[in-house]
Amino acid sequence: MKTAGVFFALFATALADTAAAHPDHAPAPPWQQATGWPDRIITTLTNDPATSFSVTWRTDETVGRTIAQIAPATPDARFDILAETVKPKTERLDMEVMETEAGVRMSPFNFGLGRYAHFHSHTFEGLEPDTLYAWRVQGERGKWSEWFQTRTAPREGPVEFVYFGDAQQGVRSHWSRVIRAASEAAPHANFYLHAGDLVMKGDSDYNWAEWFAAGSFLHARTPSIPVPGNHENVSVHPDDPDAALVPGGEGKRMRVRTPFWRAQFTLPVVKELPETLHENVYDIRYTKDLHVFVVDSARSTFREQADWLETALKASDARWKIVSMHHPYFALQTFDRDDKDARRRRAFTPVIDGNDVDLVLTGHIHTYVRGETAEQRTSRIASGEGRSVKTVFAISASGAKSSDIYGALPVERVGDDEPDVGGVAVKRVAGNTPMFQVLRIDGDTLEYAAHMATGEVYDRFTLVKNEAGLKTLTAGEEAFGDLRLFDNTGPYREWLDLR
């Protein structure tokens, strides 16, 4: 008998939300349980997305070494005849007794699933830019995935991507419709950027099962840039590994990244950063024009990250520089809740301000906010008129959890040019409205549209950058529509009933 099973029995009553994750303590649903077949298949970006991409998938622990295949996606019926076979890496994940950088974490959510899962990954390299490839992955011998088709990045030219704020709640039931709506609005998106809090409990296999089920084939065909959030952290009690089993357990508690993160996402490693930040903090030069920087705002190593970010931003000659981090607090003092928020803001604000960052894409507060900094204040501007801006930032959420924290900002001041104390003027907010954003970069122009789950556009602007690097923002008509707030939209309820 497994020790873990005993723990489960002992603490079954205390672990109310474990029970919630498994209604009636029933066996794991078929869309969660690992088998000899590949599942949770996801494509991620590398340092050189024009010539390579990575894929990661899961099987049960019976699958040791396996293989993957890639072929040019020709129109031929049997395009697969020319496939090349590769040998992926395999990594074992202990889902019950998780090994983290700060010690062992008992993960009661996963008890009874089978202790280990195997995550396999491979980076396909030496590919041609802007070329469609077909690839598939194997679990046990003969148990193959479908052939998926993925296009490598172009060296230059237009790029379109989708940015999602927190999925986190009601992921399978509700977020499914958001990511599918995004796939309709931007079918040819080059990549999806997930700005943290992909799930609620970073060490819950059930939560990740929901996230992978919701995105399903979309995770496989369109590469992702996952950004870590605070819900991708887990608590570790270095002095007492079992403390996680006791609600409100005593002792020193450390928040570290869930081991699921590195197991299931194959991401670039920035060697100059401490090892704990590898695959969590990274940059991707997607094309000649676009450079994306990912910061891990849920870790307290702000100083190292800010230094790296500053160096990386200064070294980049990309026309468009976009930073994504989970927490939005770097610039908006209104949202500071504690000293850590203030420290984060103090660490990153000068880096963002001083290095020609065009956009900062964030999440965390389960609401929609779009604001900007500017060298000079400009008066209230109508649809169709441009104004000079420095950095635009967005906070968004795509899941079923919605908060009215925008209430901390007086709504009547939205659209006003009086900046918040942090230096940001807020131009558009929404509550009770899951969104996804489609961004398109083409030469000197960046187009941004925030869509609701129905596909309709709620907010829109265009940024044009001149030779001198000065940006003019012109908001679209949708940016001036009525605000969607809790008091003028449909009923809202917390997400606890959602499975």
Added chain:
Amino acid sequence: MRTRLAIAAAGLLVAGPAAGHPGHSNAEKQPPWQASSEWPDRLITTITEDPATSFSVSWRTDSSVGEAIAQIALATADARFDLNVLETKKAKTEHVRLDMIPGPDGPVHILENHGLPPAHYHSHTFEGLEPDTLYAWRVRGARGRWSPWRQLRTAPREGPVQFLFFGDAQTAIRSHITRTFDAASLEAPRARFAIHGGDLVNTAMYDKEWAEWFGALGRTHQMIPSVLVAGNHDYVNFDRDEEDPKLFAVENKTVAPVWRPQFALPVEPDVPKALRETVYDVRYHEGLHLFVLDSSGVDFDGQLRWLEGRIVASDARWKLLTMHHALHANVAGNEHPAHLERREALLATMERTKIDLVVTGHRHSYQRGVYGSEVARFAAGDQQAVDTVFIITASSTKRGQTKPEVWDAYTEDLKGAVKLSRHGDNTPIYAVFDLDGDTLTYRAMDPTGALYDGFTLRKRDGVKILIDDPVVETEPRTRANTGLYIGWDDLR
């Protein structure tokens, strides 16, 4: 004398009671994406007779689920759109045995499904909806086991409409056809519905093949309704032909017993019971009328009489006929004699009704042609007056080879009234139709997203003028000038 159950020799069927059958159960061999459970799976939305105000949904569970539920809400932008549910309804449930099917001489055992437990197929039609409106729906298996919410837009009463056509999926569906369905969802993400022109699978008794088909297709097509056409491979044939044992007999066959439980399709009262849910018409909106025939089914002459009556009575500007078998498109010279008779009858119907489009599958190659008075005299790029455009295509890995010279013979037979405009081999191709008032734009796409064929058809005062897309002037894809082709037997 008929060769009853000749196909048993191929290991497909065994007559007699299932009890006492030796051999191992295939239940444990089922991949996780095949086995039924308490959770809803094999979800599909299907078209109804009034797509502006209703759509149907079908799903499957294991047989422990006696009562399943379907739910619908307006798809608002609210985080909890699901708090305002419009309707929660108990589904219609059918118990389906997979290990044996009823045959003419009693139950017939399906070896491939041996040991598979029976399944419950559930369906519900959401009715009383608003036209051109986005709804969210979900379905439940056992208590608490819900599908994710999916969004679907009802048909508009009028205006532009985009839709898809897929030919035979049939072989290596999960492995290879998935990319064709995915490519279509990239090319036409807002298509309103999709027609599947028959031979959805290779052996319609095999549960695993349906698992492959639903896995490949259900991912995107839960968001748009399907129009399903039965093909010969969606049929179960019990007899061989008396004269030619290579052929199946016309009698003693049935659409796969799982067809009706797993697809909720319009029930046409004016056709024989054997053709229910395989012969039907859908007035999609003010400008478009769809007619579905069952070219593998009984009484084709009766079907044509029904079709002609419906076409004549319809005031829709555009009329599209779909069925599985192609009128022409001789691929290997193995035309079934019955099809030749059918061709004559159908040509006569077309001559009288001037139906705009006939879209079919079956031949595993791409062939598009035109009918009409002296169409053969037109060259590509000309404005051509045509009566009917016909399209033959397939998504499958099984590929036939076009014989353009046979088309010359057809042209000669029909005194220049038929012409092949574009053909292609070794290439899965699907079609995107864009209808807007008097103009229909057609694109045939390959799975990499490249255009292979296209035309614009404009209809004014009953006269149809077709203009080919310049892509028709490019070299046709043939076995000789494309990548290596081998059969699909190695694909699972």
